[in-house]
Amino acid sequence: MNRRIWSILLALGAFLLTLTNVALAADPFARATLATKGTIYAGQQVEVDVDVFAPNYFLSPPQFPLFDLPGAVVTMPDDRGLNLNETIDGVDFSGIRKTYVITPQAAGDYTLPPVDIPFGYAAVPGETTQGRVKMPTLRLTVTAVPGGADGKAGITAAKVTITQTFDRDPASLRAGDALVRTVTVQADGLAAMMIPEPSFGVPAGVQVYVHDPVLSEDRSDRGVFLGGVRRDTATYVFAKAGGYTLPAITLQWFDPSLGKAETAEAPLAKVSVAAAPADATALAPPSPPPEKAPFDWQWWVGAGLAMAALALLIHLAAAVAGRLQAWFEEARMRKAQSEPTAFRRVDEGCRSGDARRFEAAIDAWSRKTGNVPLAQWLDRFADPETKTAFAKHQQSLYRGQQDTAQPPNLVPLSAGLSRARNRWLEQSGDDDPVPANELPDLNPALGAELPSNR
Incomplete structure (x- = not known):
């Protein structure tokens, strides 16, 4: 008898342990x-x-x-x-x-x-x-990077290349001309903001003006990140004739796959600056200075009044145009953010047959109107057929691919949701309800066209 009781207790314990593990x-x-x-x-x-x-x-x-x-x-x-x-x-x-x-x-x-x-x-x-x-x-x-100072990072990338271009032939300049040098650094597998600023050497007697860099990304045809690109531009101004050398631009980087340091370089450039052409009138006798015309007070007063009137007219026109633009922009934003516009996107998502587009639209509408969670809103206003169709849509969207071989037809769901919305509007008594506790976007960076990953 005791053995039978112990067997039952052990079986019950194993069953409870199984339930606990599943939970x-x-x-x-x-x-x-x-x-x-x-x-x-x-x-x-x-x-x-x-x-x-x-x-x-x-x-x-x-x-x-x-x-x-x-x-x-x-x-x-x-x-x-x-x-x-x-x-x-x-x-x-x-x-x-x-x-x-x-x-x-x-x-x-x-x-x-x-x-x-x-x-x-x-x-x-x-x-x-x-x-x-x-x-x-x-x-x-x-x-730490081998050979680096105190283990601090320099450039660590799969590959770094430097290219340079000039806006004109460096050997065809004249005194007073400017030469624009553009240096492009491309680093595979490294963000553009991590590429350091190159050093533009300045020869004696030359002025250089460095412009703001342009940062971009190199991506494949499928949008996969490949590396960063940094483009720097400098303008050299040569005031005197002569020969100049623009120093090379070098960049040390470390290749982690090979475990050794490499050097990328934009080569030096030889610049030849010829003398500026002599002024054709330099040998002629100086012409007498022109006689000064008498100061016309009436003309200047009239011109000043005309300029003041024109400035006032421009100011008034700008103010009126600014207010009209603000009014039109506000009206457009109100329409774009209204409840009917949000629900129209839901209807368009149903008719398109795109389950993810529909999911993004119904999620945005429910958060816009404060109907969160959406299941409670469906239980209150939707008919059984609509609730069943919506449940099948969610199951096909979030289960494995084997369950989505035949996605549900979303077109009948459009009519059911429209009927549920009409019931909700009749009870709320407002054609465009906007709740006071409107929830923020779950993932605003993806935009309205990309669905939320539920």
């Missing part, structure tokens, strides 16, 4: 992975992938924050997140990945801070559960 496995989690392989050197850009997973599917995308890391520059490209799907212990998880780019400025150890990453997910299908995970702990060990 724990169903909790959201995050992980961080160092995407950059090999030895990390000071000044090198390092990519860190941060993945956030939640059971079922997301109802609001994770908000990946930028964080401070002492001694390093942290950026996050504007590229949209990567959708992931995993099954762990029989539980389906949806994931979103964002990549941080970290540039350590000196050798040492760096650890990611435990910042919060909030999001919303469907713990129970159709209901929003607020989730929050911590940035996983990840330690980076950075090595």
Whole structure:
């Protein structure tokens, strides 16, 4: 008898332990992975992938924050997140990945801070559960650049090239002419803001004016970041004739794949400046100075009054034009940000058949009108067919690709949502309701055309 009781208790305990493990496995989690392989050197850009997973599917995308890391520059490209799907212990998880780019400025150890990453997910299908995970702990060990001073970063990149151009032939100048020198530095795998300013040498007797740099990115046809480009321009002014040498511009950089320092160079330039042509009237006798005309007070007074009247007229016209422009801009913004315009985008998303475009539009409309979470609004105003069609849309959008072979038809959903909106407008008593507690955009950097990754 006792043996039978113990067997039952052990089986019950194993069952409870299984339920506990399933419950724990169903909790959201995050992980961080160092995407950059090999030895990390000071000044090198390092990519860190941060993945956030939640059971079922997301109802609001994770908000990946930028964080401070002492001694390093942290950026996050504007590229949209990567959708992931995993099954762990029989539980389906949806994931979103964002990549941080970290540039350590000196050798040492760096650890990611435990910042919060909030999001919303469907713990129970159709209901929003607020989730929050911590940035996983990840330690980076950075090595000093060989031959560098105190382990500080210079330029660490896969490849650095320097090119230069001149606006004219340096050997065809005359005294008083100007020569424009443009130097372009391209660094593979390095952000443009991390490329240092080149040093323009100045020969004796020459003035140089350095212009503001132009920074840009080099990307592939698919938009993948390849490297940074810095373009600097300097103008040399030669006041006297003679021969001049513009020094070469060199840049030391370190190749982490080869583990050695390299040098990129824009070569020196020889400049030949001829004497300015003599003034053709220099040999003629000086002409007598012209006689001064008498000062015409009446003309100057009339001209002054005319200028004052013209200035007043311009001022009044500018004021009126500014007010008209402000009024038209305000009217346009009111229309663009109105509830009917937001719902029209929802209808357009349904008719386009693009599930992600529709998801972005219905999410923007719900936050615009304060109907968050949207499931509560649907439960109150939508008919059963509309709620069922919307649930199928969300399941096809956030489940794995195997579940989206035949996406739901969104065209019938347009009529159902329009009927639900009419009921809501009748109860609210306002044709364009704007709630006082309007929520901010979940991901404004992606714009209205890119859907939120839920």
